[in-house]
Amino acid sequence: MRDSPILYSFRRCPYAMRARMALLMSGTIYTHREVLLRDKPAAMLAASPKGTVPVLVLADGTVIDESIDIMHWALSQHDPEGWLPRVDAALIATFDGAFKHHLDRYKYAGRHDVDPLMHRSAGLAMLGELGERLKARDYLDGVTRGFSDVALFPFVRQFAGVDAPWFAAHAPRRVREWLAILVASELFEQAMIKIAPWSARQG
Incomplete structure (x- = not known):
């Protein structure tokens, strides 16, 4: 089991933007893997075959591949501004x-x-x-x-x-x-x- 989640992201994707912002707001420590959409890594596709970002792989292997769900998960860990x-x-x-x-x-x-x-x-x-x-x-x-x-x-x-x-x-x-x-x-x-x-x- 890893110590921290892995986020597959693409800087200019609006869905990934909001996921990253929620993770940052929550103070979650995670490993950022920036993706080239024309060359998606096999590890990301194995975790989420639909092939879109963001994809968050939790330390226990659980995969969250919808940005709104990532936001909810992150803020459920810590929500300092009461979102x-x-x-x-x-x-x-x-x-x-x-x-x-x-x-x-x-x-x-x-x-x-x-x-x-x-x-x-x-x-x-x-x-x-x-x-x-x-x-x-x-x-x-x-x-x-x-x-x-x-x-x-x-x-x-x-x-x-x-x-x-x-x-x-x-x-x-x-x-x-x-x-x-x-x-x-x-x-x-x-x-x-x-x-x-x-x-x-x-x-």
């Missing part, structure tokens, strides 16, 4: 579903053979609802950042990055402010530190 009692599961499911659907077709329109502007408009409408929620509070879960903020913002960040000038001109002000604060946080900076790709030869 778990304030989870909005319905909001997260909506953005993981409908918003991600529109984001993919806005960002990768050629891959999906669709009109990207239609999906941009649909995504913007969802951000409008988020903006209304943020008018009444600083963060999605209350006056301090929480689980829902960290679960959602990597995807909003990706949406913003498709056409940054357009986003700056059209996204709700409160959403832009909320996103800027989370992106500038020390927690996100730690989660985004560049790590060289892992090789099985490293052990």
